[in-house]
Amino acid sequence: MSTRTGRDRDRAPDRSRDRAELIAAIEDAVRDNGGRGQLLHQAIAERFGLNPTDLKCVDLARTEPRLTAGRLAEITGLSTSATTAVLDRMERAGFIERVRDPADRRRVVVVSTGRREQELNTAFGPLKDAMTAVLESYDDEQLALIAGFVRRLNDLLRDLTAQPDDKPLTTPPEAR
Amino acid sequence: MSTRTGRDRDRAPDRSRDRAELIAAIEDAVRDNGGRGQLLHQAIAERFGLNPTDLKCVDLARTEPRLTAGRLAEITGLSTSATTAVLDRMERAGFIERVRDPADRRRVVVVSTGRREQELNTAFGPLKDAMTAVLESYDDEQLALIAGFVRRLNDLLRDLTAQPDDKPLTTPPEAR
DNA sequence: TCGGAAATCTCGATCTATCGAAATACTTTC
DNA sequence: GAAAGTATTTCGATAGATCGAGATTTCCGA
Numbered sequence: 001m002s003t004r005t006g007r008d009r010d011r012a013p014d015r016s017r018d019r020a021e022l023i024a025a026i027e028d029a030v031r032d033n034g035g036r037g038q039l040l041h042q043a044i045a046e047r048f049g050l051n052p053t054d055l056k057c058v059d060l061a062r063t064e065p066r067l068t069a070g071r072l073a074e075i076t077g078l079s080t081s082a083t084t085a086v087l088d089r090m091e092r093a094g095f096i097e098r099v100r101d102p103a104d105r106r107r108v109v110v111v112s113t114g115r116r117e118q119e120l121n122t123a124f125g126p127l128k129d130a131m132t133a134v135l136e137s138y139d140d141e142q143l144a145l146i147a148g149f150v151r152r153l154n155d156l157l158r159d160l161t162a163q164p165d166d167k168p169l170t171t172p173p174e175a176r
Numbered sequence: 177m178s179t180r181t182g183r184d185r186d187r188a189p190d191r192s193r194d195r196a197e198l199i200a201a202i203e204d205a206v207r208d209n210g211g212r213g214q215l216l217h218q219a220i221a222e223r224f225g226l227n228p229t230d231l232k233c234v235d236l237a238r239t240e241p242r243l244t245a246g247r248l249a250e251i252t253g254l255s256t257s258a259t260t261a262v263l264d265r266m267e268r269a270g271f272i273e274r275v276r277d278p279a280d281r282r283r284v285v286v287v288s289t290g291r292r293e294q295e296l297n298t299a300f301g302p303l304k305d306a307m308t309a310v311l312e313s314y315d316d317e318q319l320a321l322i323a324g325f326v327r328r329l330n331d332l333l334r335d336l337t338a339q340p341d342d343k344p345l346t347t348p349p350e351a352r
Numbered sequence: 353t354c355g356g357a358a359a360t361c362t363c364g365a366t367c368t369a370t371c372g373a374a375a376t377a378c379t380t381t382c
Numbered sequence: 383g384a385a386a387g388t389a390t391t392t393c394g395a396t397a398g399a400t401c402g403a404g405a406t407t408t409c410c411g412a
Contacts, residue, residue, distance in 0.1 A: 022319050023311045027304060029326040035232055036333035037210035056211055070359060082400050084361055106359040106408045128203060130332040135199045143198050145318055146325050150205040156306040157212035246389060258370050260391055282378045282389040
C-alpha cells in the first residue's frame with residue numbers, strides 16, 4: 001500500500017530544483033548504463049563467437065520455453081532465412097538445439113542445451129557478483145523499492161520497443 | 177527437493193530466501209533492461225541512418241569536448257580507417273563536423289553540430305518522459321536511494337568494461 | 353486422397369563494416 | 383632545412399549478416 005499523502009507542499013524552490021536535477025541525473029545514469037551494458041554484452045558475445053543479436057536470441061531461448069524459429073523471426077524482425085542463420089550460429093556454438101515439434105513437425109522448437117550456460121554464467125559472473133555485493137548493502141525495504149523501480153523501467157522499455165507499425169513484440173496471450 | 181512445511185522456527189530462513197530471490201530478480205531485470213535498451217537504441221540509430229556504434233560515438237562526441245579522431249579510435253578499439261568511416265557517417269548524418277585543430281593541424285577535432293540534437297531528444301523523448309513520470313512518483317528520499325543504486329551500477333559497469341584482463345571470460349572456445 | 357497453406361531451409365546476391373597498407377598533410381627533431 | 387615521426391584519409395580486399403526467391407517437408411480442409 002502507498003503511504004503518500006495528498007498534502008499541499010510549500011517547499012523552498014531550490015528543493016524542487018534539486019529534485020528535478022536528481023531526476024535528470026538518474027535519467028542520464030540509466031542511459032549511460034545502457035551504453036556500458038551494450039559494450040559488455042558485445043565483448044562477451046564476441047568471446048563466444050556470436051554477435052550481440054545472437055546473444056540476445058540465446059537469452060530469448062532461455063526464457064521462452066516453446067520458442068519456434070518462426071516466432072524468433074517475428075520477435076527479431078528478421079527474415080526467416082536470416083533467422084535460420086542465427087539459429088545455425090547458436091547451434092554451432094552449442095547454445096541451442098533444434099527439435100522438431102512432435103505436434104507439428106513442420107515447426108522447429110529452439111531448446112536451450114544448457115551446455116554452455118555455465119560458461120555464460122561465468123562470463124557474466126564478475127558483473128553478477130559485483131551487483132550482488134551492491135544489492136546486499138540495502139535492507140529489505142530498500143530492495144523492494146529498487147525492484148519496483150527496475151521493473152517499472154523494464155515495463156516502459158518494453159512498451160516503447162513494441163512499435164505499433166512493426167511486429168507485435170507484445171506477446172499475445174499464447175494463441176496455440 | 178524438500179517439501180516446504182509450515183513449521184518454521186523462530187529463525188527466518190524463508191525471509192533470507194525471499195531476499196536472495198529478490199536480489200536475483202533485480203539482477204535479471206537489470207540485465208533485461210540492457211537488452212531492451214539495446215533494441216531501442218538500435219531502432220533509433222536506424223532512424224537516423226546510423227548503426228548503434230555510430231550512435232554511441234555521437235554520444236561520446238557530445239560529452240567529450242575535445243575528441244579527436246585518433247582518440248575515438250582508441251576508445252572504440254576500431255582501426256583508424258574504420259574510425260574515419262564512422263566519422264564519415266556521423267558527418268553525413270549531420271551530427272558532427274570535422275575541425276582541424278589549430279594547435280596541431282594534423283589532428284581532426286570532432287565537434288557536435290547540435291543540429292540534430294533536437295531530433296535526437298525527440299527520439300528519446302518518449303523514453304525520457306515515461307521515465308520522468310516513473311521517477312516523479314517517488315519522494316525525495318526514495319529518489320536519492322535510486323540515484324545511489326544507479327550510480328553504483330554505473331561504476332561497476334565502467335570498471336568491468338575498462339578491464340581488459342577479465343580472466344573468466346576466456347573460456348575454452350571450442351564448442352563440442 | 354488431393355491440393356493449398358504453413359514452417360523452415362537452401363542458395364545466390366548484395367550491402368556494410370571492418371581491416372591493412374599505402375598516401376597525404378603536418379609537426380618535431382637534429 | 384631535411385629527416386623522422388604522427389594524425390588522418392584513401393584504397394582495395396574480405397568477412398559477415400541479411401534479403402528474396404524457390405525448394406522441401408508437413409499439416410489441414412474439402
